[in-house]
Amino acid sequence: MSEIIAFTKNNADFLLKEALKGREKIELSLNLGKNKQVVDIVQGFVIPKQGEKHKFALEKLQKLKENTIYTIENQKVLAVELFSKESNLYYKLRPTKDWPTLMLSSVPMHRFITSTPKLDTESKINSIKPIKGKVLDTCCGLGYTAIMLAKNGAESVTCFEKDPFVLDICKYNPYSLELFTNKKITLINENVFQGIKKLESETFDRIIHDPPTISFAKELYSVEFYKELHRVLKKDGKLYHYAPNPKKTKGAEFWKTMIKILKNAGFKNVDYYKKSSGIVAKK
Ligand SMILES: C[S@@+](CC[C@H](N)C(=O)[O-])C[C@H]1O[C@@H](n2cnc3c(N)ncnc32)[C@H](O)[C@@H]1O
Structure with missing residues (x-):
């Protein structure tokens, strides 16, 4: 799985340009900048270090x-990219200035214009520092939060993703692969709204709740779900909850409503942080 090939039009244009110059060995990244490799150009084919099985024709890079x-x-x-009749969603991995984002029917799953997926993930994690003990990541997506939690102090990360197509996309993203190999991460392919009910009370030291915008997952913004988050959090635990702004254009601030519902569910010290576009709360 670590040998996955992933590249953009920019990489392809570079390959074509160098091959036209008659180069037989070209150095570039075929995993979105994680590292570089030298590919061979033989009779109009690119042969990557992954071997003959993964060779591809230069002419296929043209359009x-x-x-x-x-x-x-x-x-x-x-x-x-793929379309699923089952979910009626179109899934696409989209390049950004750093790690790719996932587009679900054209809605990005990370901020990538005002921020980047990497910086976005760092700001979420930093808002509930120090990361320690058992952590719940309610919505896996491309696994960036789960992987960063596992590498920055979590003893274990329990991570839910309801959509098997999202997990399929992860298999093609070099920056998601650790999701499947890091032993600290337990990945559960289940709707967290149901799955959380099976978890024991007061289990988690930290929770990251990073759902899609409300139109995709209304139940994940409900008092019923917030009560479950409150139940599974330890007494001195902390929650980070991403706060989308669906009515931004109309001037409404949705996070204010979210704060009220979180307080109704029992959370204390509930504050909104613009930088991470999220709410931090304690039990
Ligand atoms: C904003 S993305 C999460 C991004 C993620 N934190 C990352 O690091 O890439 C939201 C994800 O939640 C998933 N999702 C939506 N509803 C869900 C549910 N009820 N249970 C579990 N996952 C859900 C979506 O399929 C999507 O992949």
């Missing part, structure tokens, strides 16, 4: 789209 990530499967160049 690639912007804002898209490509992989190689059975020597074919394929965009990392």
